[in-house]
Amino acid sequence: MPENLNTEPAAEQTAADTATDTALATADGRIPPSPVPVASQGGDLGHDGGGSLLRQIFTGNSLVAFLSVVLAIVLGGVLIAVTDEKVGAAATYFFARPSDTLSAIWTAASGAYVALFQGSIFNPNAQTFEGMIYPITETLTVATPLICAGLGVALAFRAGLFNIGAQGQIIIGATFAGWVGFTWHPPVGLHLALVIVGGLLGGAVWGGVVGLLKARTGAHEVIVTIMLNYIAQFLLLFLLTTPAFQRPGNTNPISPLLDQSALYPLVMGEQFRLHWGFLVAVAATVFVWWLLNRSTVGFEFRAVGANPSAARTAGINVSKGYILVMAIAGALAGLAGVAQVAGTEKVLSGGVAATFGFDAITVALLGRSSPWGTFWAGLLFGAFRAGGTAMQADTGTPIDIVLVVQSLIVLFIAAPPLVRAVFGLNPRKKKTKKAAVAAAEGAGAA
Amino acid sequence: MSATTLTPTSPKAAAVDKPVSWKVPVTLSVVAVAALVVFGSMAPGASATFGISTDRDLLQLPALTVSGVAGGWVCALAMLALAGYSVYLARAAAKLPAWVPIVFGALFVVGFLIWVVAGARTTSISLAGLIAGSVTLAVPLVFGSLSGVLCERAGVVNIAIEGQLLGGAFTAAVLSTVTGSVYVGLLGAAVAGALVSLILAIFSIKYVVNQIIVGVVLNVLISGLTGYLFSTVLTRDPEHFNAPGRLPIIEIPFLSAIPIIGPILFRQSVVGYLMYIAVAAVWFGLFKTKWGLRVRAVGEHPQAADTVGIKVNRIRFWNVILGGAIAGVGGSFFTLVAVDSFTKDISGGRGFIALAALIFGRWNPIGAFLAALLFGFADNLQSLLTIIGTPVPSQFMAMLPYAVTIFAVAGLVGRSRPPAADGIPYVKG
Structure with missing residues (x-):
């Protein structure tokens, strides 16, 4: 694999470089450390090439990403097989007839993954054409909030902020949007617009607070966002017990249904849940791409993310950047809240955000914090989620396996040397750190 | 990288330049005034009873009964006095002793307990049980x-x-x-x-x-x-x-x-x-x-x-x-x-x-x-x-740890500073 050998030193060099950069950028610890992930600083500022797919495939990062997914799926399969009852039964006489065990392992793992595929992409067993393509529309529906919130996380990453708070931003966005949706009754068209604005505003406020605290007091955004997630959740639960939010005549913490005029129209008719929120998510992806790569503000965000001190020296208002980027990131997560409350759920409840906000972090990491990368990662995890539900129903494999596979993917992608070592692609065995330093020096000399 | 590249807007640099921070005195004053309004003037008429002994204890102490009005005013006024003391110290550019916010916090908790228990439907709780449960x-x-x-x-x-x-x-x-x-x-x-x-x-x-x-x-x-x-x-x-x-x-x-x-x-x-x-x-x-x-x-x-x-x-x-x-x-x-x-x-x-x-x-x-x-x-x-x-919604009590933490990291109740190299990987060379 010549292309892999060529790109490897570059990747290694990036890791060593960014480590040094981080150490320098903190002025020996006097400035709070920039938590920008080494991965997201990985030298790919400026090109997110949705169009240059071929080039991406031939760079080491994409190969590592692909291998990471393969490795995670294999490990997930191992877990499914190990815990399978039939495998356990066959293993008791493994030495008498090992083929039984092996076939049971294959049946268990492949059965689960086939069900996952049929629940997320295409179901050949369905009676009608609609039934066959229903899974893929489910994937797109589930992917919608993942993409929106993932974009929020990714955008903040690029400005050097670790936004763990998508969950809270989705919740507050959904709360604002939902309230507009069932309390006001403006004409058709205007209503949905107001709902979307409400969601954007809610998320922007919840995200903007983080940026404000970071800029004014230096409070670490990781801590603040984690805490705000919980505050948002409890705030929503409280609001759902108040007359303004609770469904009249109901003691459960659930809101009235949103007006029909407040809902996203369905894209493919009544049979499918897919709604216009997905198209909004596509638009949001384009917007974030434009913002990061074609606008002055986006350039400033990236400069702040790459090195806040240098950005400040260059005359960029870092504080303003933090506040603005967190407000926009929050607004994007708020859009995910709108997709949930005005698209999929049609009602505001305590579980309106599910775990989309946390999944969004893994989506953004898998997408390497680029807008289109996040988009595709959102689709992949949307497929896992939609397929996981079907898999649980079909084969009884708990949906938690999806969490395992997702988190393994992100772990592996974050550690390319590990993945290369597993697949035997690492010519220099051991001492990766020294190799990295050597590679960096070599690159510097060259 | 020298310190000169830091602008005065950087919080750490500001803390070095200006030894006295007004954040804590201001926060304490605001909280004290709020306590005066809520615990004092809006105090419930009933008394709060706190059980101290359980039946498994050797020594049976009588339950403590505090009038909601008196308890509320005493706690709120004491908090106000502490807030005033912190303002006085800040004006004199002196460092605030660590015990002031701690005692202030304790008074707040006591005042809150009296206020909330005296205002409840059942105005009696077991303090021993509350504390033991908290530790657990x-x-x-x-x-x-x-x-x-x-x-x-x-x-x-x-x-x-x-x-x-x-x-x-x-x-x-x-x-x-x-x-x-x-x-x-x-x-x-x-x-x-x-x-x-x-x-x-x-x-x-x-x-x-x-x-x-x-x-x-x-x-x-x-x-x-x-x-x-x-x-x-x-x-x-x-x-x-x-x-x-x-x-x-x-x-x-x-x-x-x-x-x-x-x-x-x-x-x-x-x-x-x-x-x-x-x-x-x-x-x-x-x-x-x-x-x-x-x-x-x-x-x-x-x-x-x-x-x-x-x-x-x-x-x-x-x-x-x-x-x-x-x-x-x-x-x-x-x-x-x-x-x-x-x-x-x-x-x-x-x-x-x-x-x-x-x-x-x-x-x-x-x-x-x-x-x-x-x-x-x-x-x-x-x-x-x-x-x-x-009357206090339980969700707000549940929020408390998280809200307090945000205040702590934002420096409103004293600065919480992580180790300098926290989160930075160390690569030799």
Whole structure:
């Protein structure tokens, strides 16, 4: 694999470089450390090439990403097989007839993954054409909030902020949007617009607070966002017990249904849940791409993310950047809240955000914090989620396996040397750190 | 990079230039005035009764009855006096003694208790029960925050506390059931926590992956893994995998019958006693031994530590492992003390409250311990208030630890400063 050998030193060099950069950028610890992930600083500022797919495939990062997914799926399969009852039964006489065990392992793992595929992409067993393509529309529906919130996380990453708070931003966005949706009754068209604005505003406020605290007091955004997630959740639960939010005549913490005029129209008719929120998510992806790569503000965000001190020296208002980027990131997560409350759920409840906000972090990491990368990662995890539900129903494999596979993917992608070592692609065995330093020096000399 | 590149807007630089911060006096004043309005002028007419002795105590003390109006005014006025004192000190450019915010906070808690209990449907609560319950609820928080202290003092951010607790809880339940001994389960919990930490250590130290990413992803991984195994293996055959039994409560004769102090210090499970030992040991280790000095050096200035021959990454590695083991023991609380079986996501986000306690306790084991007690108290009070029927929504009590933490990191109640090299990987060269 010549292309892999060529790109490897570059990747290694990036890791060593960014480590040094981080150490320098903190002025020996006097400035709070920039938590920008080494991965997201990985030298790919400026090109997110949705169009240059071929080039991406031939760079080491994409190969590592692909291998990471393969490795995670294999490990997930191992877990499914190990815990399978039939495998356990066959293993008791493994030495008498090992083929039984092996076939049971294959049946268990492949059965689960086939069900996952049929629940997320295409179901050949369905009676009608609609039934066959229903899974893929489910994937797109589930992917919608993942993409929106993932974009929020990714955008903040690029400005050097670790936004763990998508969950809270989705919740507050959904709360604002939902309230507009069932309390006001403006004409058709205007209503949905107001709902979307409400969601954007809610998320922007919840995200903007983080940026404000970071800029004014230096409070670490990781801590603040984690805490705000919980505050948002409890705030929503409280609001759902108040007359303004609770469904009249109901003691459960659930809101009235949103007006029909407040809902996203369905894209493919009544049979499918897919709604216009997905198209909004596509638009949001384009917007974030434009913002990061074609606008002055986006350039400033990236400069702040790459090195806040240098950005400040260059005359960029870092504080303003933090506040603005967190407000926009929050607004994007708020859009995910709108997709949930005005698209999929049609009602505001305590579980309106599910775990989309946390999944969004893994989506953004898998997408390497680029807008289109996040988009595709959102689709992949949307497929896992939609397929996981079907898999649980079909084969009884708990949906938690999806969490395992997702988190393994992100772990592996974050550690390319590990993945290369597993697949035997690492010519220099051991001492990766020294190799990295050597590679960096070599690159510097060259 | 010299300090001159820092503009005065940088908070750290501002703190150096201007020795007196007005944040704390202003915050105290605002809270005191609010207390005056709420606890004083809006005080409920009834009296609050606090039971001190339980029937198991040797000495029966009478219950304490406080008039809502008098108690409210006294607490609020005392808080106002403290706020005034802090303003006076700030004007005189003197440093605020540490006891002022602590006493202020204590007065606030007392005033709040009187106000909320006197205004409830049932105006009597058992103070002994409240405090004992708080300590019990704080046990996993204390272990979790100690894990955070050990990791972060060495410069590795530990967001994975939740995963360590959950891994410990799961392993404790399964191993106890399989071996039939809760103590093997306890040991297994420590190993499980250490294994979770091992992943954190390998990825963040060897592969230099961003520590926050590893932590966040580890939480998801452990949640998924334990959830998956629970839904398959544990639910299929709970008798053989998920019936660990409980750690016995060990009572120390006579001492356990002292009112209030007895139950919290001398009527605990092994995990409860281990908590006190662990806090003392971590504090002593970090601040009174050569090892602790090295750990703190590695967390503050790894280059300097390396220069004098300290193996930075080795210290970090073992600290992360040790922290994981401690958090794992804390996790066993869920399945061996609180209830006697594992359920999905049994730790319920307490790893994040432990993280909050660590920060609120300013990366100090004693501070983290006290903060965890406070959060345990808030947690217990929340369920108690629902029972006695107060006008305060329980959701706001539940929010309290998180809100307090934001105030702490934002510097409104004193600055909470992490170790300088926290979160920065150390690459030699």
